[in-house]
Amino acid sequence: MTGRIKAPTGRYGGKSAEERQAERRRRFLDAALRLFGGGPGYRGTTVAALSEAAGLSTRQFYEEFRALEDVLAALHLEVNAWAEEATLTAVAGARHLPLAERATAIFRAYAANVTADPRRIRITFVEIIGVSPRLEEQRLARRARWVELVCAEVASAVARGEAAPRDYRIAVTAFIGSVNGLLHDWSAGWVDATLDEVVDELVRILLGILQPRDARLAGA
Incomplete structure (x- = not known):
């Protein structure tokens, strides 16, 4: 993956694209705190596992981050x-x-x-x-x-x-x-x-x- 996927713009569900992006990022970070800090650890976590723990998709992960x-x-x-x-x-x-x-x-x-x-x-x-x-x-x-x-x-x-x-x-x-x-x-x-x-x-x-x-x- 050479770069992040471009995030959508406009409002959806009463939230702006920036608000939705911030919310997704927060969910990934909260899930990472649970998995990296308390579960299998950073080296035992995959993008798929982190995405599942955050309740989001791997596509959404790559909209926010390039790698774990x-x-x-x-x-x-x-x-x-x-x-x-x-x-x-x-x-x-x-x-x-x-x-x-x-x-x-x-x-x-x-x-x-x-x-x-x-x-x-x-x-x-x-x-x-x-x-x-x-x-x-x-x-x-x-x-x-x-x-x-x-x-x-x-x-x-x-x-x-x-x-x-x-x-x-x-x-x-x-x-x-x-x-x-x-x-x-x-x-x-x-x-x-x-x-x-x-x-x-x-x-x-x-x-x-x-x-x-x-x-x-x-x-x-």
Whole structure:
């Protein structure tokens, strides 16, 4: 298949062509979350199986996507966008808090979102791995975006005198790997702890990286 089939135009059933297309795309993505994230996984799913799960035809699939990889790519970005939105909302609401409380509020919001549905964790940390060079590039680019977000918060802590000034990029990159790995293992049942305990441990790791000038800045 060299390109997508052109979608019809005009109104049908009270919906525009754009509305119908958006609805079809949503149904394919919802079905992909069920199959890629909870069922046979991306590698065990076919276009026919995904179309059937969405209640649509394979012809309609190719009106929206070129291949299953495009669905996984879109779903991976969407799951990350949901988590980023929750995180940025927490960042905005925690600006007045001291460092330890601020970090806890932010990571609690992120962890709550990404673990709310175990299928999201599987999409983000499992199914996306090793699919293709294109998706590996997307995965690393998305991780880099998270690194930038945390680095921005670290810079804010430095500006407030809550952290020692230095280049934190390598440390933050390592920290993001710890976040991803620990949340995946917790979701898989390999870590015997509550989610709050996991978040508290991640916050302690981050505070240790920041090396506050005064231990009181990190809180009790």
